[in-house]
Amino acid sequence: xxxxxxxxxxxxxxxxxxxxxxxxxxxxxxxxxxxxxxxxxxxxxxxxxxxxxxxxxxxxxxxxxxxxxxxxxxxxxxxxxxxxxxxxxxxxxxxxxxxxxxxxxxxxxxxxxxxxxxxxxxxxxxxxxxxxxxxxxxxxxxxxxxxxxxxxxxxxxxxxxxxxxxxxxxxxxxxxxxxxxxxxxxxxxxxxxxxxxxxxxxxxxxxxxxxxxxxxxxxxxxxxxxxxxxxxxxxxxxxxxxxxxxxxxxxxxxxxxxxxxxxxxxxxxxxxxxxxxxxxxxxxxxxxxxxxxxxxxx
Amino acid sequence: xxxxxxxxxxxxxxxxxxxxxxxxxxxxxxxxxxxxxxxxxxxxxxxxxxxxxxxxxxxxxxxxxxxxxxxxxxxxxxxxxxxxxxxxxxxxxxxxxxxxxxxxxxxxxxxxxxxxxxxxxxxxxxxxxxxxxxxxxxxxxxxxxxxxxxxxxxxxxxxxxxxxxxxxxxxxxxxxxxxxxxxxxxxxxxxxxxxxxxxxxxxxxxxxxxxxxxxxxxxxxxxxxxxxxxxxxxxxxxxxxxxxxxxxxxxxxxxxxxxxxxxxxxxxxxxxxxxxxxxxxxxxxxxxxxxxxxxxxx
Numbered sequence: 001x002x003x004x005x006x007x008x009x010x011x012x013x014x015x016x017x018x019x020x021x022x023x024x025x026x027x028x029x030x031x032x033x034x035x036x037x038x039x040x041x042x043x044x045x046x047x048x049x050x051x052x053x054x055x056x057x058x059x060x061x062x063x064x065x066x067x068x069x070x071x072x073x074x075x076x077x078x079x080x081x082x083x084x085x086x087x088x089x090x091x092x093x094x095x096x097x098x099x100x101x102x103x104x105x106x107x108x109x110x111x112x113x114x115x116x117x118x119x120x121x122x123x124x125x126x127x128x129x130x131x132x133x134x135x136x137x138x139x140x141x142x143x144x145x146x147x148x149x150x151x152x153x154x155x156x157x158x159x160x161x162x163x164x165x166x167x168x169x170x171x172x173x174x175x176x177x178x179x180x181x182x183x184x185x186x187x188x189x190x191x192x193x194x195x196x197x198x199x200x201x202x203x204x205x206x207x208x209x210x211x212x213x214x215x216x217x218x219x220x221x222x223x224x225x226x227x228x229x230x231x232x233x234x235x236x237x238x239x240x241x242x243x244x245x246x247x248x249x250x251x252x253x254x255x256x257x258x259x260x261x262x263x264x265x266x267x268x269x270x271x272x273x274x275x276x277x278x279x280x281x282x283x284x285x286x287x288x289x290x291x292x293x294x295x296x297x298x
Numbered sequence: 299x300x301x302x303x304x305x306x307x308x309x310x311x312x313x314x315x316x317x318x319x320x321x322x323x324x325x326x327x328x329x330x331x332x333x334x335x336x337x338x339x340x341x342x343x344x345x346x347x348x349x350x351x352x353x354x355x356x357x358x359x360x361x362x363x364x365x366x367x368x369x370x371x372x373x374x375x376x377x378x379x380x381x382x383x384x385x386x387x388x389x390x391x392x393x394x395x396x397x398x399x400x401x402x403x404x405x406x407x408x409x410x411x412x413x414x415x416x417x418x419x420x421x422x423x424x425x426x427x428x429x430x431x432x433x434x435x436x437x438x439x440x441x442x443x444x445x446x447x448x449x450x451x452x453x454x455x456x457x458x459x460x461x462x463x464x465x466x467x468x469x470x471x472x473x474x475x476x477x478x479x480x481x482x483x484x485x486x487x488x489x490x491x492x493x494x495x496x497x498x499x500x501x502x503x504x505x506x507x508x509x510x511x512x513x514x515x516x517x518x519x520x521x522x523x524x525x526x527x528x529x530x531x532x533x534x535x536x537x538x539x540x541x542x543x544x545x546x547x548x549x550x551x552x553x554x555x556x557x558x559x560x561x562x563x564x565x566x567x568x569x570x571x572x573x574x575x576x577x578x579x580x581x582x583x584x585x586x587x588x589x590x591x592x593x594x595x596x
Contacts, residue, residue, distance in 0.1 A: 134483075158555065160458060160481040166557070173560035180566045181557050183458040185432075185482040185513030189547075189571040215483030221519040249487075257456065259464070259479050262471035267479045273487040 003039055007055050010036070014062040018252065018271070019164045021137040022066035022202045023235065027110060029059045029069055030103045033076060037099035045095055052080060052099060065211055065250045065272050067203035067240035072110065075237075076102050113235035113286040118142045120284050121198065121233060127151060129195040132228075134187065135213035136164040137200025139233045141171050153178040155190050159213065161256040161269060184215050191222040201234040208277035208293035209244040210234075214270060220279035229281040232292075236285050244274045301337055305353050308334070312360040316550065316569070317462045319435040320364035320500045321533065325408060327357045327367055328401045331374060335397035343393055350378060350397060363509055363548045363570050365501035365538035370408065373535075374400050411533035411584040416440045418582050419496065419531060425449060427493040430526075432485065433511035434462040435498025437531045439469050451476040453488050457511065459554040459567060482513050489520040499532040506575035506591035507542040508532075512568060518577035527579040530590075534583050542572045 010032035014025055036055055042048035060073050079102040080095070121143045125131065131147070132155040133140050144154065154177050158165040165181065172179045182190055191197075197219060203211040210216070210232050223230040240247070254267030277292035284290070308330035312323055334353055340346035358371050377400040378393070419441045423429065429445070430453040431438050442452065452475050456463040463479065470477045480488055489495075495517060501509040508514070508530050521528040538545070552565030575590035582588070 157483075158458070158557075160456070160483055169557065169560055169563045173563050176562055179563045181555065181563050182566050183482070183512065183555060185455075185458055185511075185516065186566065186568060186571070188515035188519065189512055189568055190566070213483070214481065214487055217486035218483065218516045218520060221486065221523055222516060225519055257479065257481060259456075259467065262467055264474055265467045265471050265477045265479050268484065268488070269481070270484060270487055273484070 003036075003041055006039060007036065007058070011058055011062055014059065018162045018256075019136065019167060021139070021200050022063070022068050022238070023110060023114065023200070024138045025063060025066060026068040026072045026237070027107055029073060030076065030107050032059060033073070034100050034103035037096055037103065043092070045092055048092055048095055049081065053077060063250065064248055065202055067211075067242075068110075068235070068237045071237045071239070072106055076106055110235060110237060113237070114139050114142060116286040117233050117235065117284055118146050120288050121231070122146050122150070124231070124284070124289065125150060125152065125196060130155060130193060132156075132190065132194035132197045132219075133168070133199055134184070134215050134219045135159045135199070136168050137233065139200050139235075140198050141168065143198060143233065144172055144177060145175050148175050148177060153180075155180045155182065155194055157182055157184045157187060157215065159215065160184055161258075184218075187215070187219050188222040191226045191228055194223075194228050197223045197228055197230040199230075199232055201232045201238055202272060203240040203242070203247070204232070204234055204238050204283060204292070205240050205243050205247060205274070206293070207243040208295060210275045210277075210280060210283075210292075211240075211247060211249070211272050212275065214273045217273040217275045217279075220275045224279045230279065231282050231284050231289070232280055233284045236287075244276070247274070249273070301334075301339055304337060305334065305356070309356055309360055312357065316460045316554075317434065317465060319437070319498050320361070320366050320536065321408060321412065321498070322436045323361060323364060324366040324370045324535070325405055327360075327371060328374065328405050330357060331371070332398050332401035332405075335394055335401065341390070343390055346390055346393055347379065351375060361548065362546055363500055365509075365540075366533070366535045369535045369537070370404055374404055408533060408535060411535070412437050412440060414584040415531050415533060415582055416444050418586050419529075420444050420448070422529070422582070422587070423448060423450065423494060428453060428491060430454075430488065430492035430495045430517075431466070431497055432482070432513050432517045433457045433497070434466050435531065437498050437533075438496050439466065441496060441531065442470055442475060443473050446473050446475060451478075453478045453480060453492055455480055455482045455485060455513065457513065458482055459556075482516075485513070485517050486520040489524040489526055492521075492526050495521045495526055495528040497528075497530055499530045499536055500570060501538040501540070501545070502530070502532055502536050502581060502590070503538050503541050503545060503572075504591070505541040506593060508573045508575075508578060508581075508590075509538075509545060509547070509570050510573065512571045515571040515573045515577075518573045522577045528577065529580050529582050529587070530578055531582045534585075542574070545572070547571070
């Protein structure tokens with residue numbers, strides 16, 4: 001019963017977190033798996049694995065638009081279940097060690113991937129650049145922190161309805177980065193003031209399209225129209241086998257939009273949009289700047 | 299003294315009105331001139347005209363981005379001053395009649411122009427169309443009201459920071475029009491669900507560009523990218539002699555953005571953006587659908 005409460009608390013935590021980027025949420029899910037791998041009350045390998053597998057799938061299903069959540073948990077499941085297949089006699093103690101160890105390994109791997117992305121971004125951005133971003137991404141926050149040496153300034157959006165731009169503003173303020181904070185609607189107006197656009201992503205789709213917070217497509221359109229380079233920063237774990245035709249975009253509660261009840265009027269609150277590769281200058285992953293399938297450079 | 303209070307109240311009313319469209323504000327200014335033309339305590343024609351001229355110029359300067367305010371008051375001033383030039387002996391009673399009469403005439407003229415625009419729009423929109431708009435425009439509201447017969451539905455934006463989308467929602471709700479209410483950031487995401495985009499304008503510039511509420515440029519970019527017709531509805535009085543190079547875009551108080559104080563972070567709140575004619579399918583004025591200077595069809 002206590003275990004069920006722990007699992008439900010982990011699931012609710014992720015479901016109700018509308019401000020963290022998907023890389024952060026993946027780390028939270030891995031930590032939940034690491035903790036639960038030691039908490040499970042199963043007394044023999046088969047039921048232990050069944051218990052872990054069920055929780056892992058539940059975690060994946062909390063945020064279906066986030067490819068990294070699916071992929072990183074799949075990588076964890078593969079290792080945990082593979083070990084069982086290879087060593088059918090493996091005891092519970094070994095299994096618990098493997099489950100915990102793999103979760104920790106993946107957390108380190110994701111963290112290192114983000115560090116390498118930040119290095120590639122820093123190599124790309126000139127001194128005194130004005131960097132524009134939309135919504136929040138832990139990778140982009142890390143980039144800004146490292147870029148303070150280059151005396152960059154920032155243009156950031158409030159990012160309705162979650163207003164995660166406020167969190168970005170707090171972090172840039174602490175880093176002493178001169179920042180212009182705008183409504184999402186001013187993105188086009190401020191684009192000519194930017195030198196480069198850097199955004200995170202929730203998923204890199206199989207057709208080269210990018211799923212990210214609603215407004216990303218508008219940002220890319222404006223950057224393309226004004227002629228400003230537009231980069232997506234995302235680790236390889238964010239690649240999805242889905243395409244822009246098959247991806248499901250999460251819709252959240254319309255109440256977040258603060259629309260009072262009126263007959264005939266429905267508040268819509270789809271969190272993510274899809275940006276086609278033709279509008280994206282490059283995808284920066286842990287290996288460097290990559291062209292996207294379908295982008296002009298391929 | 300009472301007169302000064304009246305004038306100041308009229309000016310403040312317009313300065314602080316961040317929700318009405320420019321055609322509505324022009325009507326409010328004309329009504330102020332009509333009322334003041336009868337209130338002025340000037341006792342002879344020269345001081346009376348001087349008094350009216352000064353108030354008219356003050357009204358024009360309340361909202362420099364709104365061409366209709368400049369133009370409609372210029373038209374009023376021309377008539378009022380012309381009468382004095384032609385009839386230097388004209389007495390105060392005649393002048394007061396001319397000033398009141400011309401203000402009323404211009405209000406009727408603007409109202410009739412809007413009626414004709416609505417007729418042209420109704421001729422253009424097919425039954426069961428999904429019409430997308432951004433921000434508020436009295437002309438567009440009138441179009442929606444007339445279009446209920448055609449069983450249209452609507453997609454509207456909240457339009458931060460003024461949230462004038464709430465007013466649009468209230469009016470569409472009363473008209474029984476099925477409406478999807480979205481954040482500004484979802485404009486690109488919802489564009490493929492629209493059949494046509496209708497927006498008002500604050501100014502039609504001499505180079506064919508259109509000044510309207512921030513976000514209009516993003517809306518036009520998305521409509522152009524998706525291939526949805528994008529029309530600007532605006533009476534001839536909204537034409538400006540300024541160009542996108544010479545126009546000044548009003549910036550309002552950053553406090554409207556609700557950003558708490560943080561060092562290094564500045565809230566920016568420019569109300570208007572500029573949409574180039576290459577993104578606009580047509581300008582609907584009282585004479586019908588017009589191509590804009592610089593648009594693909596010219």
